[in-house]
Structures are given as C-alpha cells and as structure tokens.
Amino acid sequence: xxxxxxxxxxxxxxxxxxxxMNCTSSSIFNTWLWYKQDPGEGPVLxxxxxxxxxxxxxxxxxxxxxxxxxxxxxxxxxxxxxxVGIYFCAGSGGGADGLTFGKGTHxxxxx
Amino acid sequence: xAGITQSPRHKxxxxxxxxxxxxxxxxxxxxxxxxxxxxxxxxxxIHYSYGVKDTDKGxxxxxxxxxxxxxxxxxxxxxxxxxSQTSVYFCAILRGPGNTIYFGEGSWLTxx
Numbered sequence: 001x002x003x004x005x006x007x008x009x010x011x012x013x014x015x016x017x018x019x020x021m022n023c024t025s026s027s028i029f030n031t032w033l034w035y036k037q038d039p040g041e042g043p044v045l046x047x048x049x050x051x052x053x054x055x056x057x058x059x060x061x062x063x064x065x066x067x068x069x070x071x072x073x074x075x076x077x078x079x080x081x082x083x084v085g086i087y088f089c090a091g092s093g094g095g096a097d098g099l100t101f102g103k104g105t106h107x108x109x110x111x
Numbered sequence: 112x113a114g115i116t117q118s119p120r121h122k123x124x125x126x127x128x129x130x131x132x133x134x135x136x137x138x139x140x141x142x143x144x145x146x147x148x149x150x151x152x153x154x155x156x157i158h159y160s161y162g163v164k165d166t167d168k169g170x171x172x173x174x175x176x177x178x179x180x181x182x183x184x185x186x187x188x189x190x191x192x193x194x195s196q197t198s199v200y201f202c203a204i205l206r207g208p209g210n211t212i213y214f215g216e217g218s219w220l221t222x223x
Contacts, residue, residue, distance in 0.1 A: 031210075
C-alpha cells in the first residue's frame, strides 16, 4: 500500500523557535492534511491542502502541497508551549476510502 | 467538534472475549471510518462505511468486523479479542468542505 515518510520523528526545540517538518510519499496524493494530537485525545485537523503548489496558513502554521504531489511540509513559527504534541501528515488519493498517515513528529518544547 | 461520540472510552477485556466499540454521529454523514493507533505505526484504517449496510475493508481488517444498520451508528467488533488488538481506536467521519476526515476522541482497549 501507499506509505508516507514523515520526518523528523521528534524535535526538541526552545520556545520561540520556528519548526519545520515534512512528509514524502512514494505515490501521488490529491489531498494533503496536517493533524495535531494531544495526549489522550483524537487528532485535530490543522490545515488541508487540495491543489499542487498550494500554500496555506492558519495563524502561525503554514503548510504547502508539493508541486510533484508527493510531498508536503508544515512550518510553525515562533513556537509556544501549547504547540507540544504529535503532528501527523496524511494523504488521500481523492476518494473517500480513508487517509494514509505518516507516523508522526513528536514536538517537545524546552523551557 | 466533529459531533462524534465513541463508547466505551476505556475498556479492559480478556483474551478470547468479544468486544464491540460504538461510534455515534449526530450530523448524518455518509462516510464513517475506524482507525487504530499504535506506537511506531501511526494511524491505520481498519474498516470504513459509505452508507447504511455498506462497508469495506481497510489496511488492517483481519480480526475485526463492522456493522452499520443506521446512518448515525458504526460498530466495530472484535469477535475474539487478542493481545495484539490492544490499541487506541478512533472513529472518524468525512465532512465537507473538501471532504476532510474528522476524528472522535478515541477508545482505549486493553486485552489481557
């Protein structure tokens, strides 16, 4: 099946730093999604991307849908303590048969 | 809030016993999904439904069955639970705009 490679696996940063993570795929996707998951909760959608080359922002978050449709990145600017969590990328071929997920990036912010 | 309620939220059961997890939605969405989440594997699709009585298998469907007799309820059944099915189970729905998937809060299942 399709696989997503998400990196880095974990990040230890200082509050105020910018964060960048990315996902690459062996297959083309028509939709890229980025989710955040806090402990004990379900993933929450952060940004959805529907077109190759699309660059979308949501507050301090910016994500891009790669031109090749095989990759996407998520940037977080000026990190704050509540940004701690696990970030997942997910891709869809465009149908409604579910998403393929990356294995997540653990973001840890050091005081 | 995706309007999804999962029950039970936490359950401990013994190997070999049947277990049913329920997902209830209040917004009349056609598509519903069951995922499991495990360390090192991320989220993987078990089964999904595209309407009442219409279901299909996902990536990790072995050992699981599903049923959807009403639009609002999607049930996941482990006929005979095994320790490898200890996991966190998430229900999700497909909602527009953009046909995006939204998740419930999860059901923590431990099989001992």
